[in-house]
Amino acid sequence: MSYKILSINPGSTSTKIAIYENELEVFCKTLSHPAEELEKYNNVAEQFNMRKEVILSFLEENGYNVNELAAVVGRGGMVPKVKSGAYIVNDKMINRLKNNPIMEHASNLGALIAHEIAAEFNIPAYIYDSVRVDELSDIARISGMPDIPRTSSSHVLNSRATAMKVAKKYNKKYTDMNFIVAHLGGGISLSIHEKGQIVDIISDDEGPFSPERAGRVPCRDLIDACYSGKFNRDTMKKKLRGNGGLKAYLNTVDAREVEKMIESGDEKAKLVYEAMAYQIAKGIGELATVVKGKVDAIIITGGIAYSKMMTTLIKDRVEFISPVEIMPGENEMEALALGTLRVLKGEENAREYEGD
Helix, strand or coil, X not given: CCXXXXXXXXXXXXXXXXXXXXXXXXXXXXXXXXXXXXXXXXCCHHHHHXXXXXXXXXXXXXXXXHHHCCEXXXXXXXXXXXXXXXXXCCHHHHHHHHHCCCCCCCCHHHHHHHHHHHHHCCCCEEEECCCCECCCCHHHHCCCCCCCCCCCCCCHHHHHHHHHHHHHHCCXXXXXXXXXXEXXXXXXXXXXXXXXXXXXXXXXXXXXXXXXXXXXCCHHHHHHHHCCCCCCHHXXXXXXXXXXXXXXXXXCCCHHHXXXXXXXXXXXXXXXXHHHHHHHHHHHXXXXXXXXXXXXXXXXXXXXXXXXXXXHHHHHHHCCCCCEEEEEECCHHHHHHHHHHHHHCCCCCCEXXXXX
């Protein structure tokens, strides 16, 4: 049976959409929203109608028949913590995302737009692997400060999708294997998947530095900097996210530029880039202890996984733990569609969102 699925992934300045027919991508398009258009709205929620109409207009103008869709799936937004996999977009979810999201974020529009389009054609709407997936084990939540427990924040959508692909490659079930997934992008997150559940993570603020994020830094020195009087709150937040990592050391967030600097003999660039790989490898080794070294594969994914230099630097340090699989790219649209396809085929069950 053939299923056509519309995937919707809202970003801060664009909305990416794709139609898949079963596993085959029919098209994928990024619909940009000009700054002057976005400036008309006071917040992300007010952009709902505009973004929905942009999507429908594009589909109509390019001859895509929405009547043929079997389902619509949106990027999961800032609801309270949820399990991995699919959720039906219901009234409780819509109310939470409209009126009381955890934070204002473009992903909140994914479920809302998916539901509106799906309702018009009497087909189901889902979210899949929300940005708020949190399945940490109880022991992983202990931080050392009772008032600051650890929570889950990682690139769940792509990480689970690539882990499932590797499991299929090994002719096994995702739920029967243990994986460590390193997602390397503007932010870097690491996750340990134990028999189908992400039981621990190293988020992009407690692990390796990345192109634009500082990652784990010495706490006492950070506190001193915060209270030094030299920086305000916004500046410090930018030092950690936006102006940290490669940008702080080398004034670029583009790993390709850093590699060109290295090739031209820049020793500082070489040291910093190798340090990023070193920290990623350390994080992988840290997570291997969670499953007592019983790791079936280490997966390196995300945009920087296209770099042979970076993946080789990491692989050389961690391949003693398990085989290393390189799966470059973000793969988010495919992950949304294929997750929904499994639900439509009855291979997975979609959960009902109950709220908090």
